Each structure stands twice: as structure tokens, then as C-alpha cells.
Amino acid sequence: MNRIFQWIDERTGLSGPVRDFLNYPVPKYVHRNFLYTLGGMTLISFLIQVVTGILLAFYYDPSTEGAYNSVDYISYQLPLGWLVRGLHHYGSSAMVILVSLHMLRTYYFSAYKKPRELNWLTGVLLFFLVLSFGFTGYLLPWDQKGYWATKVGTEIAGSVPLIGGFLLRIMRGGANLGQATLTRFYAGHILLLPASVAVLIVAHIFQLRFHGMAPAITEKAKAQSKTFVPFFPHWAITDTAVGLGLLALLVFMTWANHAPLEFPADPTSNSYVPRPEWYFLFYFQLLKYFPGVLEPIATIVIPLFLFGSMVLLPFIDTGEERRPWHKPITTLVSIFYIIVIVVFTILAMAAYA
Amino acid sequence: MAAPKLPPLPAGKGVWDDHAISRRGFLEAILGVLAAIGALLVAVPGVRFLIGNSLESSATKWVELGKVADLPTAAVTQVNYSTRATDAWREVTQRGTVYVSSADGGATFTALDGTCTHLGCIVQWNEGEGNFICPCHSGRFTRAGEVISGPPPHRMRQLAVKVQNGTLLAEI
Secondary structure, three states, rough: HHHHHHHHHHHOOOHHHHHHHOOOOOEEEOOHHOOOOOHHHHHHHHHHHHHHHHHHOOOOOOOOOOOHHHHHHHHHHHOOOOHHHHHHHHHOOOOOHHHHHHHHHHHHHOOOOOOOOOHHHHHHHHHHHHHHHHOOOOOOEEHHHHHHHHHHHHHHHHHOOHHHHHHHHHOOOOOOOOOHHHHHHHHHHHHHHHHHHHHHHHHHHHHHHHHOOOOOOOOOHHHHOOEEEEEHHHHHHHHHHHHHHHHHHHHHHHOOOOOOOOOOOOOOOOOOOOOOOHHHHHHHHHHOOOOHHHHHHHHHHHHHHHHHHHHHHHOOOOOOOOHHHHOOHHHHHHHHHHHHHHHHHHHHHHHHO | OOOOOOOOOOOOOOOOHHHOOOHHHHHHHHHHHEEEEEHHHHHHHHHHHHHHHOOOOOOOOEEEEEEEEEEEEOOOEEEEEEEEEOOEEEEEEEEEEEEEOOOOOOOOOOOOEOOOOOOOOOOOOOOOOOEEEOOOOOEEOOOOOOEEEOOOOOOOOOEOOEEOOOOEEEEO
């Protein structure tokens, strides 16, 4: 076995970089702290999406006439189709939750501060790409939910002043929601987005390795910051164990409640109330408060402000202080946003119930 | 601009070709220009390809809404039309919803596109209140399609209509 490894190493020179990667020293305060597994869990949930997505692509038919039937076939006739589609369905929600929690952890630990600004920025981009995955993904079954949520979603882009009409047509591939839209969303969902996310994940992990973990913020953690364990196997086993737990949870959720598939898309339906995935509900609720001419506030001003403030955060909050309980402004702002998102989501759920 | 100095090669590896190195700055500039040309050669047609025919205005067409004699003259009638249409590269049955009404007992008809001008849901006719209501964000329109309340930014789209051989047609 050793001779085989040696033979490969002589021809690839990989053993050095691989050993460096595996032996990477992880501070003791990070090891076995659940909050530090969130990034790894997000990566694992992405890998689950990649594997289940590749499997689904073997059966999915990206045409307006065949998409619904192919998803129906996957869900109800294909051996283990319910499982693969269910894992993909619940996995997407898991990814949104995990990437959000990972960002919150980074935020509260001030891990975006110098010299990790670019790591925060790649993370912000990854967050929006994850949401784009959700948006492009739920059109694909071409059921009522996907059709109407996409119709409304592209209309929102269409209401942006000046460039709205252009955006809407670029997203739809024409004036109407149809075959060109489905093909576009499919290509984006299975090629463009995964490739972009993969590149950014590599950049994100490279920067993490370059800068190391952000400084500890509690006295207890600081006391352990000079003691290290190797990434492999000590840290990797934590991620693997929690990752298996995540997979088990997704399997259980799928088994208990198969991924939904609504009736086929019907453009003449006047009683169907479009309802986006739960993680976009707060935004749909927000739209209700900006009628008529005020609508661009909800469609462009607020999203741009949120994106801009996320991007600028590490350049605005440049102080040395990292403890959230000593940083009332950033802490209160985040709590305000969390409350708004939770309350709006509940209000939207109540309205749709 | 002088090119940055190269680090020495590892001992025993050999030496940099000083003659070639002296032209390094020039070569870097040429490389930059060539790379930019290459990137533009890929990007410009690539973007044009992606935009494709998205921005082309689709031709209007007349669709049949029903026999004039069969359309109620006092009420607002929901008509779901279906017509063969080209959707990108695919021949499909295009379906849509139009609300037909008459203000003069059937002499002339008004056809309103059932699409809410807010975010594109299909509105419902509320006979009791005599107005249209959108199930998505509760936008309301009068029988004539004017906005009463809610988020719609402008009135419902009124379609051109004509009667041909006793059949009412609307231009979609």
C-alpha cells in the first residue's frame, strides 16, 4: 500500500499539501464547540444537494410538457425516488438554515473583522447564491407552487425602476413564463450556481486556512487558544459525526413527510395563492406594506440596503472589540432584523393558513 | 513600468534566462492585452447569446372568447382561452384568463386581461361587491378595471375586441 502511495506521490507531489491540509492546527476552543461546526455542516449540506441533484438529473425532464410528469414519476414510481427528491427538498431548507446560522455565529463573534473581510464577503456572496439555488429550484417541478412563485418573483424583479422590464425578460427568457424560463432556471440551477458556489467555497476555505480561526471572545476560550488539535482526525470526526446526524434528520423528515408536489402549473388559476418557500415568506409579507408607487422601496431600496450593509459591515465596524455584549449597536441591529424576519414570517404563515 | 524582480531559483535548479527576463515587462503588457482581447471575445458574444431573444416583442394575436349570443350581457364573465402558440422552440397550448363584460346590454363588450398588474396573479370577480380582487395581495379593481385599493400600480389591461361571424375575439 505504501509503495502505491509513494508511486503516486512521486508523480503528483500531492502528499505534502495533503498532509499540511490534514494536519492543520485547530485551536482547542474551537474543537467540539457546536457553533464552529456550522460552516462544515453548510458544506456537507451542499454536498448532499450535489449528490441528490446529480441523481435527480438522471430522470428530470426540463421541458414545460414533461417536467411535472418526470417529477411525479420520480416521487411516486421510481424506487427510492421519494427519498432522493425528499433529501434534495429538505436539504435545501437545511442549507438555508445552516448558512444563516453560520453567518450569525460569524457576526456575533466579530469574525468578519480585519484581516478576514474578504472571507466575510465571499460568505455574503455564498449566502445569496444559496437563496438563488432555492429560487431557481422550486420552479423546476413546474407545479402550481413553482409556476406562481416564479411568476411573482420575476414580477418583483420587473417592478424595479428603469431596468425592471429588462431584468424580467432576461430572467424569463422572454415576456412570458414558459419553456425559455424553465431552461434558464435549470441551467442556472445545475451548472452556473453549483460551479460558482464551488469556486467561492474553495476561496472561502482557503482564506479560513490562511488566516486561521478568528480570535476567541470568551476568557475560557482564550485560555485554550494556544493549545491545538490536528484537523484530521480530531476536527474532521466532529464534522463527520454531526454531518451524519444531519443526514439522518433529513432522511427522517423525508420519511415522515414526503416532498410536496402540487397540481400541474395552471396559468388560468384564479384561486391559487402563490406561496414561496418559507425562507422567502417574510419578504412577501414586507411587499404588502408598500403599495403602488411605494413598491420600489420594498423591491429595490430595502434589498440593496441589506446587501450593502452586509458587504460594508467589516469596513464600518472596524473597532477592536469583539464581544457582542460590549457591542450594543451591532447586537441590537441584528436582534431587530431577526425579530422582523420572524414576525413577518409568522404573519405571512397566518395569512396563508 | 519595471517588472518586479524574480526570486532566485532553488540551489542546483539552474538560472533565469536574463536575456528573456529583460523583456519581461513588455511581455507582461502584451499578455495582458491578449488576455483582455480573449476575455472580450468570449464575454461579448456570450452575453449576447444569453440575452438571446428575451427582449423581442411578441406579436399579438386574436383569440376567440365565445359566441356573442352565449355571453351574458349583465354579468362579468370569466373566459379561459386557449390558443396554439410558439413558446421559444416549442409549440404549446397557451392559456390565459380574460374577463368579459358589457355596459350596454350586449351592444359592445369590454375585455380585461385577468392578470393583476401588481405581481401577475389572476384576479377574481367578486359579484357581491361588484369588483375584482386579487387573491395574492388583495389588490382591488372596479368592474372597468380601475384600481380601487391595494398594491396594484395601474389599471387592468384592457384588450382590443372585435366581433367576427358572431364570435367575440380579443387581442392578446
